[in-house]
Amino acid sequence: MSGSLRPAPLVFFDALGWFSLAGGEAAPMSDLITHERSSAILTLRLNRPDKLNALNDEMTAALVAGLEAAATDSRVRVIVLAGTGRGFSAGQDLEAFVKMKQTPGPVSVADHLRRGYNVVARRIREIEKPVIASLNGIAAGVGLSLALCCDVRIAADDAQLTLGFSKIGLIPDGGGSLMLPALVGLGRALELAWTSDRIGAVEALAIGLVNRVVPTDRLAEETAAYAARFAEMSPIALGLTKRAFNRSVIPNFVQWLEEEAVVQDLAANGPDLLEGVRSFLEKRKPAFATP
Numbered sequence: 001m002s003g004s005l006r007p008a009p010l011v012f013f014d015a016l017g018w019f020s021l022a023g024g025e026a027a028p029m030s031d032l033i034t035h036e037r038s039s040a041i042l043t044l045r046l047n048r049p050d051k052l053n054a055l056n057d058e059m060t061a062a063l064v065a066g067l068e069a070a071a072t073d074s075r076v077r078v079i080v081l082a083g084t085g086r087g088f089s090a091g092q093d094l095e096a097f098v099k100m101k102q103t104p105g106p107v108s109v110a111d112h113l114r115r116g117y118n119v120v121a122r123r124i125r126e127i128e129k130p131v132i133a134s135l136n137g138i139a140a141g142v143g144l145s146l147a148l149c150c151d152v153r154i155a156a157d158d159a160q161l162t163l164g165f166s167k168i169g170l171i172p173d174g175g176g177s178l179m180l181p182a183l184v185g186l187g188r189a190l191e192l193a194w195t196s197d198r199i200g201a202v203e204a205l206a207i208g209l210v211n212r213v214v215p216t217d218r219l220a221e222e223t224a225a226y227a228a229r230f231a232e233m234s235p236i237a238l239g240l241t242k243r244a245f246n247r248s249v250i251p252n253f254v255q256w257l258e259e260e261a262v263v264q265d266l267a268a269n270g271p272d273l274l275e276g277v278r279s280f281l282e283k284r285k286p287a288f289a290t291p
């Protein structure tokens with residue numbers, strides 16, 4: 001079933017970048033995030049397959065709205081994040097990023113994070129329902145970070161995971177600099193962040209980056225069957241377990257998102273970001289600055 005569960009709430013951002021919703025007002029649901037509900041399971045699907053589901057501002061706002069709808073709809077007990085087409089997400093749309101940087105009075109990267117990816121990351125962690133990332137093909141950049149913010153990751157055996165940030169002069173953001181070491185330990189996290197090596201599903205499973213690996217042609221069915229187990233359990237117990245683990249393992253998550261944005265701004269204000277992005281789009285090696 002496609003379409004929204006109910007009219008999408010309007011999303012506003014305050015000075016700190018947190019969103020609020022206009023009560024009762026309806027906005028057209030963006031096609032960039034589709035909603036599919038099957039009994040108690042809501043799948044929010046990144047839907048920009050011609051761009052490897054690279055995220056732009058409209059898509060990010062639609063994802064926030066989708067998560068908010070899922071959080072407040074008592075029919076929804078489990079949320080699945082998935083991608084349309086040959087991958088989960090290639091991360092920030094780098095062409096859109098260059099355009100954003102070229103507009104007069106460009107928004108800072110820290111503010112861009114505060115208004116967008118940090119809201120998504122915070123929402124995923126705050127929703128007291130299981131949020132499952134269903135990963136096929138590529139998950140890169142903040143696409144991977146958001147998957148790491150989810151509670152469980154199910155990977156197709158064709159999944160390829162890469163941070164990618166270091167290749168364009170950035171640090172992992174969208175909660176990635178906290179969730180990655182929390183999941184795989186400091187040493188492996190630094191290795192993955194610094195090298196931006198692509199790792200396959202089997203290696204990701206071995207290091208704890210994903211929870212399970214399933215055949216690619218069965219990803220949707222296996223994810224649905226897995227989610228259905230949670231849909232039959234006590235939503236109160238599952239929700240409070242998430243609250244308890246949030247508080248025990250990542251109690252400073254929201255504060256860290258802000259600190260991460262500040263550190264990312266330091267990286268973004270140096271010369272390497274635009275060189276990294278341009279070299280990627282021009283399909284050449286970057287010439288990074290010497291400090």
Ligand code: T3D
Pocket residue numbers: 051052054089090091092093094095097108109110112113117138140141142143162163164165168170173280281
């Ligand atoms: O302000 C802020 O909020 C900053 C926050 C940033 C958050 C981030 O996510 S930063 C990281 C952004 N993402 C990346 O740097 C990943 C860049 N892409 C890649 O490294 C590779 O494309 C992939 C590993 C994702 C996939 O590799 P592959 O070999 O399967 O595909 P490809 O040939 O590289 O890409 C296919 C096409 O998609 C290609 O376009 P073309 O040549 O067919 O016209 C490529 O340019 C395009 N593409 C891939 N990733 C992006 C993209 N276009 C725009 N943005 C992308 N992120």
